[in-house]
Amino acid sequence: MLDNPYDARTSIGGCPCGAHASLSEHNSVQAAFAKLTQPPHSDAAPVAEPASAARDTDTLMADLFEAAVVKAVLGADPSRRSFLNLVGSGTAAAAIASVLPMGFIREVAAQAPRALEKTKLDVGFIPITCSTPVIMAHPMGFYSKHGLDVNVVRTAGWAVIRDKSINGEYDAAHMLAPMPLAISMGAGSNPLPWTLGAIQNINGQAITLATKHRDKRDPKDWKGFRFAVPFDYSMHNYLLRYYVAEAGLDPDRDIQIRAVPPPEMVANLRADNIDGFLGPDPFNQRAVFDGVGFIHLLTRELWDGHPCCVFAASRDFTQKMPNTFQALMRSIVEAASFAHNPANRKQIAEAISAQNYLNQPVTVVEQVLSGTFADGLGQVRRVPERIDFDPYPWHSMAVWMLTQMKRWGQIRGDVNYTQIAEQVFLTADAGRAMRELGGAPPAATMRKHTIMGKEFDPANPEAYIASFAIRRS
Amino acid sequence: MFASVRAKSALLSILLLALFLGGWQIAATPTAGTGPALDPEYAALLGASAQQGKQTPMPTPVDVGLRIAKHLEAPFADRGTNDKGIGIQLAYSLARVLLGFGLAALVAIPLGFLIGMSPLVYGALNPFIQVLRPISPLAWMPLALYTIKDSAISSIFVIFICSIWPMLTNTAFGVAHVRKEWLNVARTLEVNPLRTAWRVILPAAAPTIVTGMRISIGIAWLVIVAAEMLVGGTGIGYFVWNEWNNLSIANIITAILVIGVVGMLLDHMLGFATKLVTYQE
Numbered sequence: 001m002l003d004n005p006y007d008a009r010t011s012i013g014g015c016p017c018g019a020h021a022s023l024s025e026h027n028s029v030q031a032a033f034a035k036l037t038q039p040p041h042s043d044a045a046p047v048a049e050p051a052s053a054a055r056d057t058d059t060l061m062a063d064l065f066e067a068a069v070v071k072a073v074l075g076a077d078p079s080r081r082s083f084l085n086l087v088g089s090g091t092a093a094a095a096i097a098s099v100l101p102m103g104f105i106r107e108v109a110a111q112a113p114r115a116l117e118k119t120k121l122d123v124g125f126i127p128i129t130c131s132t133p134v135i136m137a138h139p140m141g142f143y144s145k146h147g148l149d150v151n152v153v154r155t156a157g158w159a160v161i162r163d164k165s166i167n168g169e170y171d172a173a174h175m176l177a178p179m180p181l182a183i184s185m186g187a188g189s190n191p192l193p194w195t196l197g198a199i200q201n202i203n204g205q206a207i208t209l210a211t212k213h214r215d216k217r218d219p220k221d222w223k224g225f226r227f228a229v230p231f232d233y234s235m236h237n238y239l240l241r242y243y244v245a246e247a248g249l250d251p252d253r254d255i256q257i258r259a260v261p262p263p264e265m266v267a268n269l270r271a272d273n274i275d276g277f278l279g280p281d282p283f284n285q286r287a288v289f290d291g292v293g294f295i296h297l298l299t300r301e302l303w304d305g306h307p308c309c310v311f312a313a314s315r316d317f318t319q320k321m322p323n324t325f326q327a328l329m330r331s332i333v334e335a336a337s338f339a340h341n342p343a344n345r346k347q348i349a350e351a352i353s354a355q356n357y358l359n360q361p362v363t364v365v366e367q368v369l370s371g372t373f374a375d376g377l378g379q380v381r382r383v384p385e386r387i388d389f390d391p392y393p394w395h396s397m398a399v400w401m402l403t404q405m406k407r408w409g410q411i412r413g414d415v416n417y418t419q420i421a422e423q424v425f426l427t428a429d430a431g432r433a434m435r436e437l438g439g440a441p442p443a444a445t446m447r448k449h450t451i452m453g454k455e456f457d458p459a460n461p462e463a464y465i466a467s468f469a470i471r472r473s
Numbered sequence: 474m475f476a477s478v479r480a481k482s483a484l485l486s487i488l489l490l491a492l493f494l495g496g497w498q499i500a501a502t503p504t505a506g507t508g509p510a511l512d513p514e515y516a517a518l519l520g521a522s523a524q525q526g527k528q529t530p531m532p533t534p535v536d537v538g539l540r541i542a543k544h545l546e547a548p549f550a551d552r553g554t555n556d557k558g559i560g561i562q563l564a565y566s567l568a569r570v571l572l573g574f575g576l577a578a579l580v581a582i583p584l585g586f587l588i589g590m591s592p593l594v595y596g597a598l599n600p601f602i603q604v605l606r607p608i609s610p611l612a613w614m615p616l617a618l619y620t621i622k623d624s625a626i627s628s629i630f631v632i633f634i635c636s637i638w639p640m641l642t643n644t645a646f647g648v649a650h651v652r653k654e655w656l657n658v659a660r661t662l663e664v665n666p667l668r669t670a671w672r673v674i675l676p677a678a679a680p681t682i683v684t685g686m687r688i689s690i691g692i693a694w695l696v697i698v699a700a701e702m703l704v705g706g707t708g709i710g711y712f713v714w715n716e717w718n719n720l721s722i723a724n725i726i727t728a729i730l731v732i733g734v735v736g737m738l739l740d741h742m743l744g745f746a747t748k749l750v751t752y753q754e
Contacts, residue, residue, distance in 0.1 A: 127718055151554050152554065152555075153554055153555065153706065154554075154555040154715070156702070156703065156704065156711075156714055160624075160703070160704060163618050163619075163624075164624060167618070167622040167623065167624075168622070169623065169624060261718075262718075263717055263718040263719070263720055264717075266720060267717075267720065286720065288518075288519065289518075289519055289520045290520055290522070290720065291519070291520065291522055354556070355552070355555070355556040356552060356553035356554065356555045356556035357555065359555075359556075359715065359718065359719045360719060361520075363517075363518060367518055372518075373518060374515050374518035374519055378511065378512070378515060379515070380512065380514050380515045380518065
């Protein structure tokens, strides 16, 4: 009955509490019982603090419960009114309270599923289009819709976002998909249980080369090239390594790969310090916009539907503040499904290009999100799937990343792939958020993926690693 | 004679500036369209210079001037967490610098007094000072972030640790080199040690101490920009990083000018203080 009255997708009947036939009837009950219920319980019910939005929500929820109880006890409207007129509202409240533990009911109501442990949150992001759901949820109101007051904080780099998250300055943050795995396992930092709540974007990356290499489109010709990726623990790093290794180049010996912050990729490409990069947008498109490079390929041509950036939080946060976390998840999942619709992309591009968020020219962001873009070679390409948004975190994606971490020597020894994937990727929570918003998450959590035409079976990770000729393990 | 030299050097400064700006303007002005004709739909998706088949050039001095004027229009506008006016960013940086510098002065000046007055303490602490003094501010940053676990306090700590040394060594030096005759006179008059320190040593060492402070505030201002670029959030250093992220060279040049002017003002303030405490022997 009071299943989810604050959720916009839940259809609420004639009145907010569902106990009355019409809104006007509900309001009359509310008005009568607002006076009736407050004084006797002011000490027993710790809910009357109108300080924050959450408290208001809790109080309202408690009022609805109480009104429903009172209505159940006193019966329909006419008889209740006459009863109240007869005995006075204070007496009635005391009479009911003597039979029913009203303070207790109010307390239970306040702790009902929607009670948020914390509403003012800091969420860190890196200014790239991968983080579209986390960013757009602020200007487009998805956080506030779920009762949260989120401050989205632009952050200087991946190491900083990791450290600020570990230090607790951020409640949750935008991260690269392999980072929660790496943090949980202590690769590149101290081990700390971390979780991945939702995938933010799929696809949406590209390999950009300097304009002078416009004739070297075959990776076999790339021996000696210097490449940049955003971070060691990134899909960018693994996809670039995979791609050149498939062409027969050893990514550790035949080319150089450096971790470089995305904006510096464009500056380095311009200064001829690197030959290309596999980086996040809008910087691929920015290189074209500034006339320093061209888009060699989109990463969806390597693995269509690959995960890239994610929404992550510490296990500690998800356990101590489950409702807040779930509200965040609903905000992100709802933003992602809004962004999934191509018709909304232009509006999103305008909202997130602003100085407060990405701080980029709108045309650049729009080309990335719409998939109608200049490739830097004189062609306008139309690839609506250039970037897409699908929040469901498949455990098999985690297993694939772990195989690549092991393949390239970032982790060693025996790896319990499935167990780590299930601990870090909160697929069930994402599925729950999708269901609550009326979506239909997949039933399975593992599936086979196809990367550059080769099938990856998450049931056999070791055999998959062994099938590659070029590897470090 | 003096006035005319000053006038001449001012004239020369202006001439140099004009030459520099003129050269920059000419070098940065894009040459008119000679590139291949592009499909208009394609061209619409590119930046102005890429349409000519060229890279986006450096901004001209005129571009930068216009940008500065735009920033100065609303320096204290607060348009959201990540979009604050340049005046607000400057205020954040100045507050951090003054806090870190103030704490450093509180520690360095009494400690420097102690070191300067006691050869024993000087000998004991000198090796540590010598090792810690040349460490780059940014080398402290990861350690501070790791141990303090708060980026705002970390940046203040880095300013503290970097601005403490010149004040410490200068205070110790000034105190140790007070003229022996003055101390002897004080001793002959049986002035107690505390009074000697306050009335004889402090005024005698004051010019050296303030010079140390002047060096320190310069270092603190250098450090804050680097520290804020690293941890981000607020401040003029973050502003530079943010505009770098946007690849907006005009904004970066604006910030560089602002950093220079504020650094000069800070230095002048302590230069003025030095004049106040200087004495003629």
